[in-house]
Amino acid sequence: MKKIYFFGVMLWAFCNVAPAATPAISPALQSASVTTTSFTFSATLLTPLLKGESVKMDYGNGLKAMHCVEQACTLALTASKNLLSAESVDYTIGVYDVKKNVQGEVQTGTFSLSAMTITPDTLTQTPVSAMRVLAAVVKFTASLTAPLTKNDSVKIDYGKGLKIMTCSGKTCVLSSNVLPVQTTANYTIGLYKGSVRQYDTLSGSYHPASAPPPVTPSSYSKISNTGAVLEDSATQGLGEAEWACTKDNQTGLIWEIKNTDKGLHNNIATYSWYDATVQGSAAKGKINGGVCYESRCDTESYKNAVNAAKHCGAENWRLPTRNELMRLIYCSDGNYSTLSSATGYVCTNGNVVTSPTINTTYFPHITQNYWVWTSTQDTISRSYALLVDFKVGYVDDYTKISANHVFLVHR
Helix, strand or coil: CHHHHHHHHHHHHHHCCCCCCCCCCCCCEEEEEEEEEEEEEEEEECCCCCCCCEEEEECCCCCEECEEECCEEEEEECCCHHHHHCCCEEEEEEEECCCCCEEEEEEEEEEECCCCEEEECCCCCCCEEEEEEEEEEEEEEEEECCCCCCCEEEEEECCCCEEECEEECCEEEEEECCCCCCCCEEEEEEEEECCEEEEEEEEEEECCECCCCCCCCCCEEEEECCCCECCCCCCECCCCCCEEEEEECCCCCEEECCECCCCCCECCCCEECECCCCCCHHHHECCCCCCCCCCCCEHHHHHHHHHHCCHHHCCCCECCCHHHHHCCECCCCCCECCCCCCCEECECCCCCCCCCCECCCCCCCCCCCCEEEEEEECCCCCCEEEEEECCCCEEEEEECCCEEECCCEEC
16 A cells, blocks of 8 residues: 555656746847828928918818918828829919919929829929928837737837837837938837847838929029119119119019129128017117118118119018028039028038029129028027028028128019
């Protein structure tokens, strides 16, 4: 009986040994994909809207009002399956008055969300100068070979630093509407244990924004002292049939040009920035802070003097906006940048382009180091305003009490 008991104990012990644990399968990255779930159509106006005007776009769903801040207008697009799959979608953009009557020419063309492209019929004599399709919300998806284990995480850098993706089972996702401001951006996805990356990464590229249309130099016409259009052979002077202003044929804006006379339009005259209608003493700028002829040397006094003289037959001369003055920049190498902030280089290679960065055939007597005021005020410091540095094709901000040059404009 003892031997039988001993054998039974041995049998019981053998049968109750815990089986060996199955090794956990370590997760690994398998694949990644990017999808855009919503888009924004962006358009830049050539000139500011007048009171009561609005910008509207039609891309097959009837006229939709665009949201405009100064001269930048956007419209969120409903990304239906048909819109996403269409090779091209027709659109129109126009400026409308309060009675819904279109003002001037309408911009027409096609766009594709799948290819992130815009093909305008023409930009000449239309209300906009540039258009882009922007990816409003992008969704990144990563697939794993196995679910995450303890202390594991999946992180992505899509141009905004490392972000943790949300994982369920073997799928990890992250959606964002805070995207880099560029045509093409890269992303990298990695598997992390704590802060240490494990194994290889998955990487690729995506398109936060479409490329803007190529910048082409404006075509110009010479305008006489009385406002008449002249032959291109006309020479500058004070006579009624002599050249005194230049018209941008794309925007319809007419610009004063400078001369070397010691008079109102002298090319080396400078002016402090001043606007009596602006609230706050520092924000108004400075009266008579430059060196000039035949007027007080500030932008408001100069504007009033030119209007009183009915220069080129007009009495509605004013300071140009930032966007208007930027259009005069000419980059000799043909490389232009689309600014993502108020200031920056319009000429991509500003340090190597020919100075001054303006068409000197139609804007004569401009020296290399030529800073020109705009009417656009700095949004951070109200004692500053924006100007264009025509030496390198750069938009900058500067204190209003400083003395710089002026190009007045009218339509």
